[in-house]
Amino acid sequence: MIAPWRRRHRDLELDEELAGHMRMAIEERVARGERREDAQRAARREFGNLGVVKEVTRDMWGGGWFERLLQDVRYGARTLRRSPAFTIVALSTLALGIGATTAMFTVVHGVLLRPLPYPRSDRLMRIAYDYPKSPFITEGGISDRQWVDTRSRYRTFTRVAAFTPGFVTLANAGDPVRLQEASVAAGLFETLGIAPALGRTFGRDDELVSGEPVVVLGDALWRERFGADANVVGRTITLDGVRHTVLGVMPQGFAYPLDARLWRPLRLELAPNRFQILSVIGRLRDGATRAQALAELDGLAAADRARDSVIARVTPLKDTVVGDVTRSLLVFAGAVGLVLLIACANVANLLLMRATTRRREMAVRAALGAGRPRLVRQLVTESALLWVGAGVAGAAIAVAGVRALLTLAPDGRIPRHGEIGVDAVALGFALTVSLGTGLIFGLIPALRATGSGVRDALAASARTMTGRDGRLRGALVMAEIALALVLLTGAALMMESFIRLRRVELGFRPAGLASLTVDLPDATYPSAAAMQAAHQAVLDRLGRIRGVASASAVNFVPLGGPMIRGDIKVDGRTLPPSYLVAKPSVSPGYFRTMAIRLRLGREFTAQDVASAPHVAIVSESVARQIWPDVNPIGQRISNKDVPGPGDWLTVVGVVDDVGQTSIDVHREPAIYQPIQQLTQAFFLGHMSFVVRGVGDPALLLPAMRRALRDVDPNQPIGSIGTMESAISATVAEPLFQARLIGAFSIVALVLAAIGIYGVVAYSVAERTREIGIRVALGAGRGAVVGMVLRRLLVLLVPGVVLGVVGALATTRVLSSLLFDIRPNDPATFVSVAVLLAAVAIVAGMMPARRASRVDPLVALREG
Amino acid sequence: MAKQGLSRIELLQGTLDLIVLQTLRWGPRHGYGIAQMIRASSRDVLQVDTGSLYPALHRLEKSGAIAAEWETSENRQRVRVYRLTAAGRKQLDAERSRWEQLSQAMAGIFAPPAAETET
Known part of the structure; x- marks a missing residue:
């Protein structure tokens, strides 16, 4: 191998050596008596192609690849610079494709592929039972009783730990604020393998119900609210009105489960008639398998005779953290991959067209002694240059794209978002993708451009060289059309699904409504009466705000998140056991405020107080289900399994059904009770105040905040906003999905249109002469078009x-992302196909019209 | 054309190497001289393409079988002259004996067995 800097010298020597060879050959012929010109010609013919001889001889030196690569890169860069339009179009197309793909890969990698940030996280499992027979338990877990019975009996796990997430109000540390927390069993942190950064975490003693209230802070909370005070351990903070001692601070980035900001010990009070479902995680013992763990869980359930029909589940922790976002992420990744393919096909097409016009150049270079491998290498280098340049630009686009994705994605919908970033793996992905696609999509045009017949190209006009290339270009555009159609169809389905979601009849009129939700802590408001008094005080102040037409309260506001559901007993009738209804409690005037239509009877009034007969209002579908044949007014229902004489509620009215938890569940059966008649503080702590304004409800929000502060300055606002923005938030995810895939498909459509335009325009250009002849022979414009x-x-x-x-x-x-529309909806398919065809025809019309204006004289003269 | 066809045979790399080494056995020589000598000693049957000869020379030089240096010819032109090295001599001996075995074997194959020619 020869060092690159010595090659120049060797080159000159080789030139001299070969020139010497030629000179001697000529001299010998002259000496033999030939005329000098004849001798020169003969010697040259005998010698053969000087360029080729040099090339193949140089090949023997070895190490030329580097030199040639440099040469090719330099030459490639020069040719690219010489046609800026082509270079810009190709570069930006590819950069977009690679950038979008890399951004999506970064998110997929951060969320789905990368292990959880815990030591040996692949051994962490979520363990749970499903309770298919119980209508109350929708999400699997382990009941508190069973947890207490079995927590020390797991053999396939080295550690297990239970937890239950919740919210808590932090006061006396800046503005009062409501925070995501988790009550966790001792050992949760050890199970995950994360030690506190400061102080200690919980031991078994901390689980005692009688124990002193203690808390472990998350790093972010510690920095925001406690100034990263290193002496925070041992201080007390106020949570839900109770003073808690800080035991420790967790390290930065730790926020399990969900986005917990702080942790308190799980303190279980097992009481008859009440139970709680806990989430449990475990660390699999070395050598134990998931199947063994599952068998053990089955065995424990059977030994306990816990439930007659439970289904044990052991799920890798990562799957439960990532959850249902997997599918939509993979859909997006697929969509962006299609965009990349279309972009590559487009650039390959550009390269093919360019290669056709460069045949002469190739032919000249071949005649000057460049072998085909050399020419192919040159062209591939040129396109690799293009792709790598696009890869670099794409990486920059990816950085911006990831940031935009995380910003635009609905809050809290991308799990592990803190761990997502364009890192070495993502950059490696970008490089691999760009080099890989560059080689594949650059090689085909290169092979085509240098294929057989290169030598004939010198003789023929460059314009007439089509045939196979034309077919290949056509196939590429056909593929683009097909891919774009797939994407567009997906996007159209998501759009249509979203539109249908927004058209769902809610059963109430959200325009003009604003709501304010608070959670009153038991410590500050120890009785139902205390809470009701506070509610009434807030309601009175809200009602006095200028611009408020009516104000009311409801403990579980529609589309506001949590909802109480339960079964009911009906006097004189039996209901199917799985019949569950939503059970919100409301203040008088609630139905008027929400504009929920009263169908029969009356609304609640100020007279429906605790001492008055207890009453209920049922929603329309409850009335139809239970009393299809009689007037529901005056009938009696109860929340108790075995109602005593005082436990009956008399139905006084029937209202329309309302979508309670989410708008895609349509309307749900519900029974309403007056909040004044509730006796359990449990149903009163969480309360939403709904006001209907005469104008823009957003203008009422500051006055609503003030009303709450007047009543209790230490009470943080759980959430506040207009009802319409709350509804938008519930459909934020489908909207985001529809927009994202819509954006991809528009890019795909534009790229496909460019591809179509290019191919048609090119075919017009190369047939100008033919068109000229046709026009000269009398073909009309229509015929040409x-x-x-x-x-x-x-x-x-x-x-x-x-x-x-x-x-x-x-x-x-x-299908799982769609609402109220089938994935093969014929109307969508037809309209998308028509749209695509229309765009294609418009793209093709432009060059077609140009063709129809061809002046035969000019065309024939040029040809 | 016919002669070109013949010369294609020499493109078998080992054979050309052998011929070049054998030619240099009689003393240092430049590329043109080697070509002429091969042609003359094969009675015009073998015409070595420059496109085969120079790669072979440079390859042999790289492998150390031959060495090259610049000499000034009688009309004061520099010419690159190749000579056989000790390693090249050894290689030549080895390849020649292999070639002789091969050509004997070939001769045996092409000499028709007496029994079969009669049928």
């Missing part, structure tokens, strides 16, 4: 057919 469009249809029709088939095969993955 028709001729060009036929070329387009040949690509369009199969492309659309392929796309529809592809969409039918792939949109099924969307």
Whole structure:
């Protein structure tokens, strides 16, 4: 191998050596008596192609690859600079494709692929039982009783720990604020393998109900609210009105479960008729398998005779953390991959067209002694240059794209978002993708450009060199059309689904409504009466705000998050055991405020107080289900399993159904009670105040905040906002999904249109002469346009057919993301195909019209 | 054309190497001289392409079988002259004996067995 800097010298020597060879050959011929010119010609012919001889001889030196690579890169950069339009279009197309793909990969990697940030996190499992027979338990877990019975009996796990998430109010440390917390069993942190940064975590003693209240802080909370005070351990802080001693601070980045800001010990009070479902995680013992763990869980359930029908589940912790975002992330990744493919196909197409016009250059270089491998290498280097340049730009786009994705994604919907970032792995991905696609999509045009017939190209006009290239370009555009159609169909389905979601009848009129939610702590408001007094005080102040038409309260506001559900007993009738109804409690005037239609009877009034007969209002579907044949007014229902004489509620009214928890569940059966008649503080702590304003409800929000502060300055606001923004928040995720995939599909459509335009324009350009002849022979404009469009249809029709088939095969993955529309909805398919065809025809029309204006004289003279 | 066809045979790399080494056995020589000598000693049957000869020379030089240096010719032109090295001599001996075995074997194959020619 020769060092690159010595090569120049060797090159000169080789030139001299070969020149010497030639000179001697000529001299010998002259000496033999030939004329000098004849001798020169003969010697040259005998010698062969000087360039080739040099090339193949140099190959023997070895180590030339580096030199040639440099040469190719320099030459490639020069040719790219020489056609800036091509370079810019190709570079930006690819950079977009690679950037979007890398951004999406970064998110997928951060969320789905990268292990959880705990030591040996693959051994961490979520263990749970499903209770299919119980209508009350929708999410699996382990009941508190069973947890206490079994926590020390697991053999396949080295550690297990239970927890239950919740919210808590922090006061006396800046503004009062409501925080995500978790009550955790001793050992949760040890199970995860995370030690506190300061102080200690909980031991078994901390689980005693009689123990002193203690808390462990998260790093972020410690910094925000306690100034990162290193002496915070041992201080007391006020949570829900109770003073807690700080035991420790967790390290930065730790926020399990959910986005917990602080942790308190799990203190279980097992009481008859009440139970709690806990979440439990465990660390699998070395050598133990998931199947063994599952068998053990089954065994424990059977030994305990805990439930006659439970289904044990052992799930890798990562799956439960990542949850249902997996599917939509994979859909986006697939969509962005399609965009990248279309972008690559477009650039390959550009390269092919360019290669055709560069045939002469290739032919000249081949004639000057460049072998085909050398030419192919040159062209591949050129496109690799393009792709790598695009990869670098794409990485920059990815950084911005990831940031935008995380910002635009609905709050809290991307798990592990703190761990997502464009890192070495993502950059490696970008590089691999750009080099890989560059080689594949650059090699084909390179092989085509240098293929057989290069030598003939010198003789022929560059314009007439089509044939195979034309077919390949056509196939690429056809593929683009098909891929774009798949994406567009997916996007259209998501859009339509979103529109249908927004059109759902809610049963109340959200326009003009604003709501304020608070959670009154038991410590400050120890009785139902105390809470009711506070509620009434807030309501009175709200009612006096200028611009408020009516104010009311409800403990579980529709679409506000949590909802109480339960079964009911009906006097004189039996209901199916799984019949559950929502059970909100409301103040008088609630239905008027919400504009929920009263169908029968009356609303609650100020007279429905605790001492008055207890009453209820049922929603329309409850009335229809229970009393299809009689007037529901005056009937009696109860919340108690075995109602005593004082436990009956008399139905005084029937109202419309309302979508209670989410708008895609449609309307739910509900029974309402007056909040004044509730006796358990448990149902009163969480309360929303709903006001209807005469104008823009957003303007009422500051006065609503003031009303609450007047009543209790230490009470933080759980949430506040207009009802319409709350509804928007519940559909934020489908909207985000629809927008994202819509953006991808628009990019795909534009790229496909560019591809179509390019191919048609090119075919017009190379047929200018033919068109000129036709026009000269009397073909009309229509005929010319028709001729060009036929070329387009040949690509369009199969492309659309392929796309529809592809969409039918792939949109099924969307079904869980769609609302009220089937993934093969014919109307959507047809309209998308029509849209795509229309865009294609418009893109093809431009060059077709240009063709129809061809002046035969000019065309023929130029040809 | 016919002669070119013949010369293609020499493109078998080992054979050309052998011929070049054998030619240099009679003393240092430049590329043109080697080509002429091969041609003459094969009675015009073998015409070595420059496109085969120079790669072979540079390859052999790289492997150390031959060495090259610049000499000034009688009309004061620099010419690159190749000579056989000790390693090249050894290689030549080895390859020649292999070649002789091969050519004997080939001769045996092409000499028709007497029994079969009669049928």
